[in-house]
Amino acid sequence: MLSQRLAEASFQNEVVGDAEAEIRAVSTLEDAKAGEISFLSNPKYNKQLETTKATAVIVGRDIEKRDGLSLIRCDDPYAAVTAAIILIHGHRKHPQWGPGQRAVIHPSAKIGTNANIGQGVTIAANVVIGDNATLYPGCYIADNVTIGHNVQLYPNVVIYDGCRLGHRVTIHANSVIGEDGLGYAKHEGQWLKIPQVGIAILGDDVEIGAGCTIDRATLGATVIGDGTKFSNLIAIGHGTKIGKHNMYVAQVGLAGSVNVGDNVTMAGQVGVAGHLEIGENVSIGAKAGVSKSLPPNMTALGAPAIDINQAKRQLLAAQKLPDLRQELKTLRRKIEELETRLGGL
């Protein structure tokens, strides 16, 4: 039956075993119990197929039949299990706080239908919020902010003045959007603050993790493109513009005035210096330090970040460095021997 529902959700599949097995939950191969379904996508976990207690497993097309285990074979088990989780568990149901909560909403604010606003939320002057907004307790929405439909802001999210959020934006707890960037001019030995009069704009379907900080621009806008997803504790500098469908792992940091194309991925703790261009489809490995612009489609690694193959060659060479010094010593001795022998002739 799950097989059929997956097929209806456009995940073609073939059942090997009991197609009618009742499935109550999705679990990992290691933790699954009878009545649960699991998945196998990373070959690293192939062996767990032998020991899992799951009733069924979503697998790739090439996985062979096992006794007592129903397999749902499909082209992309990772995407299919996502669909299975949505079908079986669904997305988070938010508490319904209803009206009467102690929120402070400025009379000039315009809020759409079906708003679900928790206690301690502040919505300042001239804010516009679309329909079906969920604002958890403690969120602060400053003056002149514009927010689309179906937005979810988890507790204590802060949106500074004038920023704009698209439709279906999700921001996790304690993230901050549109704080002032590090803009100062040195004047007579002191740092003179440059008013940060720009804003930050988040496109449609953006999801931001917990504890992130996205600067407003000094002038103009910092932009996070449609469909881009951030993990936690990510810092984006003022005036940086990020394309669509990017994905950044935790603790990534981009300085100011960076331009990033579409479909870029950055692994954990990557740093990008200011004023660079990162082309579309670039992929940057964990902890890389990007100090030069990167052309489209490049896979980069290292600090400073270079082409991944070149980086791996350098790394290998560095690992052999102590051997190389030894070798050099040997060659030096041999040359001395040659010189002695030659001198003796």
Add this chain to the structure above:
Amino acid sequence: MLSQRLAEASFQNEVVGDAEAEIRAVSTLEDAKAGEISFLSNPKYNKQLETTKATAVIVGRDIEKRDGLSLIRCDDPYAAVTAAIILIHGHRKHPQWGPGQRAVIHPSAKIGTNANIGQGVTIAANVVIGDNATLYPGCYIADNVTIGHNVQLYPNVVIYDGCRLGHRVTIHANSVIGEDGLGYAKHEGQWLKIPQVGIAILGDDVEIGAGCTIDRATLGATVIGDGTKFSNLIAIGHGTKIGKHNMYVAQVGLAGSVNVGDNVTMAGQVGVAGHLEIGENVSIGAKAGVSKSLPPNMTALGAPAIDINQAKRQLLAAQKLPDLRQELKTLRRKIEELETRLGGL
């Protein structure tokens, strides 16, 4: 008298000088005034023993007598000064907010005796909290969270739905437990969100610093083992399981599905890639980038992280690299000379 109280607290010690000196406070060697006690544990600060104005100093067994300074000699001065700070200053006394604060507590929530809950706290449906809980203002405890006895949550801590905290857990301000991890499947060019239906579990005696983010698991649980201590701005990925008595310095980041053994320490800004195994008693140096599993008892350094001695050898070799290039040039010239001389024979 302090000597005696330390002995009662199982810190055997020997007083050299005035055992009856009255001590009002603990201070550093540099800042201490008369009537205060200090300590010497790091030999780097040995010289400050000459100049300190402290009345007494807790020191190791081998420190020699000084005129006008009482010494309390013991085996472990660092642990002993901890006991002295507890005896003299004690732990933080929390404000008592009492009932009547403007907290929003769902009628289905069960809260133990002696709860101390600040304004703006939200406790959602079916939450269970043990005795003697201190929840500072602005905390958000989502549906179905379970919390043990004697827990302290500082302001604006957010616990997502279904997560579980053990006894004597302390979480500092603005940390987030159980937010969604970075779980998406690429489907038709877009990132399809995978509902994160797992939870996060913190064991007994866990202390989490400020501004940390600990993802819930996609399926199953992210786990922080008993007695583990985190500094600030640490990010833990979904499904990662950390053992007991770990200690992590600020800005450490672990990706998802990592398994870490007991008694592991990680210095500042360490990063660990996903799906790795870190054995017990491993120690990882600052800024290391762990890209492969590490066996038990290893001390690792570098990016990629390797055995510390090997890392130091590579580092030394890298520092000599410019010399090495010079040397190679010299050898090349000598070989050319040899070739010339040999050709002349």
Add this chain to the structure above:
Amino acid sequence: MLSQRLAEASFQNEVVGDAEAEIRAVSTLEDAKAGEISFLSNPKYNKQLETTKATAVIVGRDIEKRDGLSLIRCDDPYAAVTAAIILIHGHRKHPQWGPGQRAVIHPSAKIGTNANIGQGVTIAANVVIGDNATLYPGCYIADNVTIGHNVQLYPNVVIYDGCRLGHRVTIHANSVIGEDGLGYAKHEGQWLKIPQVGIAILGDDVEIGAGCTIDRATLGATVIGDGTKFSNLIAIGHGTKIGKHNMYVAQVGLAGSVNVGDNVTMAGQVGVAGHLEIGENVSIGAKAGVSKSLPPNMTALGAPAIDINQAKRQLLAAQKLPDLRQELKTLRRKIEELETRLGGL
């Protein structure tokens, strides 16, 4: 007219073109429209002078006249455009919440005139706050905190007990000042918490970004000197003392007991190990890992951080490492040839 106001603000300048042009806003060269002024300070953007639609541009003394574009030439265009932004746009105007907000203020707290305090703010016992304070919603000010005049705390800022803030301090949303540092002593296999009885002190004119965490000292004080500016997600360890007019980019982390001089800059994701001395006027490049003390005026780079020129030489040598291995192979072969020829004699 802007020219004249800039001159009055001590930015001497010379207008080339229409000195009377009316200017409504400051914008980037790329985004500026007619009626707006822009600036050119980074030569990287020289070309945009050809295409900008700005009415006027603030430039250096050496930029040549262009048709249809008014130039305001001055010595330091970056500082001058800062003054222009202040003159035209001004600094942020905060909402006025007035009294009657639902804040919880302890009767023993002393708050100066003209306070602007949002809902959900908690001000605990014995707090002293100067005149003209702006405390956004959700801030928590613990017992015995002292705060100067003209301070701005954005939403959900948390100040732990006993900490002290100078005059004109600004702290952005969700930052935490004075949380406990990572202070534990290993005792019988467990981490025994060391009460952190010190405080954190922020000098006058300090600005702290969003999501930062500044530990209190174990004993004594963690200090951030006058005029120092932080970006976001910065972690400062317990007992660290930072001088005046420092500037740190996002995600910098300093361990405990570091002493930093005046006028030090650190780029993004720099890490500094504990107990080091960083001299005045030091500049540290992005992602550097500082493991030894640095003398005054040094520019450092790399992990471990060394003199920038030496770091660049090592980096260059590392890049040539694969070539060097090839060269070594060639030399080895030549030596073998020489040995053979010599043996044949």
